[in-house]
Amino acid sequence: MDFSLLLVVAVTVTGLIWLLDAVWWSKRRQQRMALAAEGQELAHGAGQASGGQEGGMTYAAANKGTPKSAKEPWLVDYARSFFPVLLIVLVVRSFVVEPFQIPSGSMRPTLEIGDFILVNKFTYGLRLPVTNTKLVDISEPERGDVMVFRFPQDPSVNFIKRVIGLPGDRIRYEGKQLYINGEAVPKEVVDQTDTDQLEEVLLEESLGDITHPIYNDFRDPGPQMRELRVPEGHYFMMGDNRDHSNDSRYWGFVPEENIVGKAFAVWMHWDGGLPSFSEVRVID
Template sequence: MANTFSLILVCVTLVTGIVYALEKLVWAKKRAAKVAEVEAQTTGLDDQTKAKITHQPWWIENSVSIFPVIAFVLVLRSFIYEPFQIPSGSMMPTLLIGDFIVVEKFSYGLKDPVWRNQLVETGKPERGDVAVFKFPPQPNIDYIKRVIGLPGDTVRYTQDKKLCIKPSGEKQCTPVPLTNYTESEFIQNNIPLIRLDETMGEHQHQVLVNPLRQDNVAAYQPRAGVREWIVPQGHYFMMGDNRDNSADSRYWGFVPEANLVGKAVGIWVSFEFDRSDDSFLPSWIPTGIRLNRIGGIE
């Protein structure tokens, strides 16, 4: 499925690029030749006449001006880095609503910006990465979750909210360590969420759990009530760090490798949107900035 914004950006870049090339290689030379021809036929060429001959139509002038900028944005956004905004709390405490993040587009392969066909393979997701991907049921929507299961892995999520992963080719399921059980500042239905440190390979990050909330195992996919998943080849199992408040692979299945957008690597700005119920400000206007949030993502 084509990305509408990327398609528009590619089309604008292509059109302005053609005009830019024709201007530099053909039209500018023709105007210069015309000036030389007129000067050879007259004793002199006043500035007004010269300006009239060398005048660029508005559409050429605008195309030449914006093409380098548009081309730079296209290359940067498609192949290097792209900004995203965090719209929900499913990745708390790692990412908060109002965080604006930078996604490294080349981490999981270079893809064409319209149809997302892979052009060059540059790497694969690692267990514990925070990844942006196209939501499988609705590919026009971007999701962000943590990579839990790699192709061939067996992932278990126990009733006491602990992960156990059996990597492809191994016989034993290895529990994912959870340490530093502390009460967090995050509240759900007047219940403080519990913050824990989770270690997954070389990644150490924090997760939140609601000690009084049970998983909706009846909604698990592909089999209701079954807490174990075998990740197919070419797919990944994703979960949010806010374990009891995340719609993730437990509920809608695996993420195909083709849906991967990139790896979230940093927060470049973070806004607060908290306000009282009687506030007159529109909900999209920030009420503060969280400078302490700026930095890398664990």
């Protein structure tokens, strides 16, 4: 389900109903109310002139209340109430910040399954909802950013990975070592336990000024990737859980038009029990 599309449709429908009521339907209701009031005055005058029971009954019938055709429909009332709220949600979600939930372990240990994250929607430029067309160019992704993007093979699905290769970079991955432009990316083991016997070994990797944790499984040789050059307007993405991540090593590059935003914070964790706010943190 494309929530952005549903939100746009809801804003459009409620806004259109509110607009039609403001410029057309409300005026017609006012005219009906005026005619009803005029009829009540005539009936009241007739009742006073006759002074009889028949005239009194006519006056009572004329004062039963506003005709149904002159009352505000419930649909208009709901549209007027919900439109401002839906519009604010659409603007904030499309141009400021959008929440996401982490569904897999491909970004462990940086992000765990069940983490709820916030994504900055204007870091890389303002984009239209649904179409993702860029309106204003603000900045470009930097190596080491944790980025949400639309999966190139299925744009209806959002992925989150770390930016490894920028346009023009040469990327190689062999023997669990990442190479960028012919140079090995520095990394060191954090846990000094016997690495040959562990499924997950915690390391720290340095991408320029960004140092972040990664997992490697040294019992498995893992994927090997010959050197590739990142095309212009594209990015090479990898998960921090290097041996358990479906990323650019398998399906290729992410085009610039698929970018959603930069993940910057974890605000809640929920694994099916009670929500936890003890893991609130900034994403490195």
